[in-house]
Amino acid sequence: MANVKGHKSHDLGLHQEVLTGRTQQVFFNPEESENFFYQDSYNVDFNKRTTIDVDKLTCKDVNKKIKDLMNKGYGTIVLKNPGAKHSLGVGILNKLNLIIEGSLGYFGVGSIDGPVVRISGRVGAALRGGDLICKGSVGARSGIDMKGGTIIVGGDAGAFTGFMMQRGRIVILGDVGPNLGDSLYDGTIFVGGKIESLGADAVEAEMTDLDVDWLKRKLKVAEIDKKIDFNKMTKIVSGKKLWNYDNLEPTERKGAI
Numbered sequence: 145m146a147n148v149k150g151h152k153s154h155d156l157g158l159h160q161e162v163l164t165g166r167t168q169q170v171f172f173n174p175e176e177s178e179n180f181f182y183q184d185s186y187n188v189d190f191n192k193r194t195t196i197d198v199d200k201l202t203c204k205d206v207n208k209k210i211k212d213l214m215n216k217g218y219g220t221i222v223l224k225n226p227g228a229k230h231s232l233g234v235g236i237l238n239k240l241n242l243i244i245e246g247s248l249g250y251f252g253v254g255s256i257d258g259p260v261v262r263i264s265g266r267v268g269a270a271l272r273g274g275d276l277i278c279k280g281s282v283g284a285r286s287g288i289d290m291k292g293g294t295i296i297v298g299g300d301a302g303a304f305t306g307f308m309m310q311r312g313r314i315v316i317l318g319d320v321g322p323n324l325g326d327s328l329y330d331g332t333i334f335v336g337g338k339i340e341s342l343g344a345d346a347v348e349a350e351m352t353d354l355d356v357d358w359l360k361r362k363l364k365v366a367e368i369d370k371k372i373d374f375n376k377m378t379k380i381v382s383g384k385k386l387w388n389y390d391n392l393e394p395t396e397r398k399g400a401i
Contacts, residue, residue, distance in 0.1 A: 185238045185258070188219035199225040203232050214238055226265070233261070271295065271312065277366045284321065287314045290331065296366050304343065306333050306380075315359065317370060325380050333380040334359060336372055347383040351375060 196209050206223065210233065213221055220241040226232055230249035233242055233256070240259040244252075247265030256274075266283070267276070273293040281299030285307050292312045300318035306325040319337035326343020333346075334355070342348075356374040363372070 181239070181258070182237045186214040187217065188214055188239055189217050190219035190239075190241055192218045193220040193222070194218050195222040195224055197224050198229065198232065199227060203229050203234075206232055207234060210236065210240075210242075214240060228266070233259075275362075275366070277368075279366075279368060281318065287312075290314070294362060296362060296368065298368050298370065300337070303340075306331070306346075307343070309333070315362065317368070317372065325382075327386060328380070328382045329386065330382050335378045335380065336376075339378060339380075342380065345383045345386045346380050349379045349381045351377060351379050355379060 194213055196206060196213075198206050201209075206229075210221055214236075219239065220243070222243045222245060223232065224245050226244055226246040226248055228247045228249045231251045231254070232248055233244070233253040234251060236242070236253070236256045236259050238258050242253070242259045242261045244261065244263045244265070248263060248267050252263075252267055253259070253261050270289045270291055271287070271293045272291045275293060276295045277298075278296070279298040282297050282301050282305075284302035285304045286297070286301055287295050287306045287309055288304070290306065290309045290312045294312060295314045297314070297316045297318070301316045301320045301324075303321035304323045304326050305316065305320055306314050306328060307323075308327045308329065309325060309331045310329045312331050314331070314333045316334065317336040320335050320339050322340040323343035324335070324339050324341070325333050325346030328343065328346045332349075332355075351374070359372075359374050359377070363370075
């Protein structure tokens, strides 16, 4: 097997933890873009649009309706009155424009691959992959228990952003409240504005050319055209004191938390 230890992804901090038990099976050939879909996916038309009123429906009913509508060729589906119900829009392995007018509960749009989702309200925790883009500001504990992917915030962020973050990256172009990255296990946070305070085990790190190149690409894809001096952004990573918390002396534990 080829040696990948010299790959630039190591310099970006993406290989600081050994992962086991993940499949190495290849499902798609990236050179065959026209076949870059699941075998049983539906042929949908983004111009074909419909609405589901979630108010009096269970999450199971809503998810079944979404599947039935995709089977009929609907490529744009709007969920109205979601009422912060849990597990809405989960398990969608298909191209789809999913628009949610309101807030989601836990596990919303979980285990999906293919949809572009727009949410006008709040969302749940534990992002595992993909890009979550908010061009405005976000509240407290954004990115809580984050396990992968990227969160991009065009404005400010509240207290405890990145709390118990385990993997992935958060980009905040504005200011951040207190306890940024509290109990940060792994991952990277970039901040363009002021940081009120850092949380337990969150420390500053040096910005690299790779970081700057990655930020430029990500913000271009996110269609955020603010003028930013990326070299002046603050980079936050884990101090790794909590990695071996049980082995620390009492005085060291007090300093870590």
